[in-house]
Amino acid sequence: MKVSKAQNMRNIDRRAMEKYKIPGIVLMENAAWALFKRIKDKEVKRVVVVCGVGNNGGDGFALSRLLMINGYDVSVYLFGDEDKIKGDARINYEILLNMGVLIKKELEDLKQELKYSDVAVDALFGTGLDREVEGIHKEVIEAINLFSKYTISVDIPSGINSDTGLKMGCAVLANETVTFGTAKLGLLINDGREHSGTIYIDNISIPKACIDEEGLKITTNYSEFPKSLLKKRHFDVNKGSCGKVAVIGGCFNMSGAVTLSLKAALRTGSGLVTGVVQRSIVDRIASFLPEATYRICNEKDGYLLFTTRELDEIMQSYDAVAVGVGIGRSNHITSVISYLLEKSTKPLIIDADGLNMLCSIKARLKTKKCQVVLTPHPGEFSRLTGLDVDYINKNRVDVAVNFAKEYGCILLLKGASTVVTDGDRVYINTTGNPGMATGGSGDVLTGVILSLIGQGYTPYDAALLGAYLHGCAGDFAYKKYGNGLVASDIIEYIGQAML
Ligand SMILES: NC(=O)C1=CN([C@@H]2O[C@H](COP(=O)(O)OP(=O)(O)OC[C@H]3O[C@@H](n4cnc5c(N)ncnc54)[C@H](O)[C@@H]3O)[C@@H](O)[C@H]2O)[C@H](O)CC1
Ligand SMILES: [K+]
Secondary structure (H helix, E strand, C coil): CEEECHHHHHHHHHHHHHCCCCCHHHHHHHHHHHHHHHHHCCCCCEEEEEECCCHHHHHHHHHHHHHHHCCCEEEEEECCCHHHCCHHHHHHHHHHHHCCCCEECCHHHHHHHHHHCCEEEEECCCCCCCCCCCHHHHHHHHHHHHHCCCEEEECCCCCECCCCCCEECECCCCCEEEEECCEEHHHHCCHHHHHCCEEEEECCCCCHHHHHCCCCCEEECECCECHHHCCCCCCCCCHHHHCEEEEECCECCECHHHHHHHHHHHHCCCCEEEEEEEHHHHHHHHHHCCCCEEEEEEEECCEEECCHHHHHHHHHHCCEEEECCCCCCCHHHHHHHHHHHHHCCCCEEECCHHHHHHHHHHHHHHHCCCCEEECCCHHHHHHHHCCCHHHHHHCHHHHHHHHHHHHCCEEEECCCCEEEECCCCEEEECCCCHHHCCCCHHHHHHHHHHHHHHCCCCHHHHHHHHHHHHHHHHHHHHHHHHHHCCHHHHHHCHHHHHC
């Protein structure tokens, strides 16, 4: 599913009307029908529609007409200067007036009606929100959030900036959002992720070609995507043809991370999974995971110790290698990562302390011979870039794209909405839940992505599909354990997420 910013959507709208000759009023009518379908699916009678003076409000006026004609008990509210209503919104506004509909304007009346309504429709602001919400509009949004039993936002929750996803003063907290044409970036990131509720996208009869001509580079999970990327496994496979992957990690006091990554790779369908670990922890790991094989390495002061010959052998033996989970911080690990970046021709995933050790040698990324996937959380990314965590979180897509472009890598920036980018394409993942903020969750994700690369997915597809499956598995685990879910619960549901 493609994702647009406000300007993209305006371009698409204009192209639909000018090049494809689809009148704006038809788009608005289709938007109203898309909203009507969502209400029709529910057992409700009383609907309050709260309109602004723009085309978002126009959608609300058109919806109100459809509801009334179909027997619903509808109250229509308008907040803003009615003289400002123009174009298609004006047409739908005047139709209601001609039908003798009373357009209400009192905040106190709205509060009372919200208490007794089944559904509130938020048609105050859409992609035209261009400044902080204040005054009566702020009071209306607060009233909706306080008194509405179930809120449907039109196109985007009013108060959410459609490009940044940030709240502009205040914003409607919707149970669901019905958006038109494409997903809006602001629905997927920052405050927009939480304020949108469940997102439904309706094409409102905009031709796919009209959207494609916009050349949108951002996608998100919706309907069958990205699950449709999953390859069907043929019967005549053997463990050698489902990917041979290795995890380099662990240290004297951290063996669980490697165990989680290895098991996640197996649960994602890898044929042969090897833990490259030091002698002092191999028994501990193998006792939990007899299905993996192990390459035992030397250690010094509790941390892994390699010769270049051993590293050469590792790079020749596997289809993909993940380095960093539970590996701890030592100068030797920095030199190991530097060597791998210099010599490896196989895809590399660098995670956890591997990322922290990469900070001082990140220039090596520019001279590497292999494809590299980095999977930082905002804190690790802050150390990698020197950017402030708050700035990173408010500019997730831009900072991720810029870094991936500069260093020629695939970047998976974790967070509530994980961003995956190769510096050109962007995928925003909205599966997952707050319960997954638990130790080891990132190690599981590394194992999933590693396995997918080993099974032949490109590193970019493996990263976006891995983020999606990891989140889906986490959502299954959340249903059973809530915020008490632990990383190994996520592993147990990976298979189900892939079905
Ligand atoms: N293809 C589509 O996506 C379609 C979208 N439609 C709907 O059109 C809106 C966008 O309409 P637009 O008129 O551009 O903007 P809004 O309705 O969001 O409102 C802008 C309106 O509000 C004023 N305003 C902006 N910010 C504030 C503020 N903080 N306080 C007060 N007033 C504010 C601004 O001055 C304007 O007057 C889109 O979201 C869809 O819902 C089409 O209907 C169908 C096709
Ligand atoms: K809205």
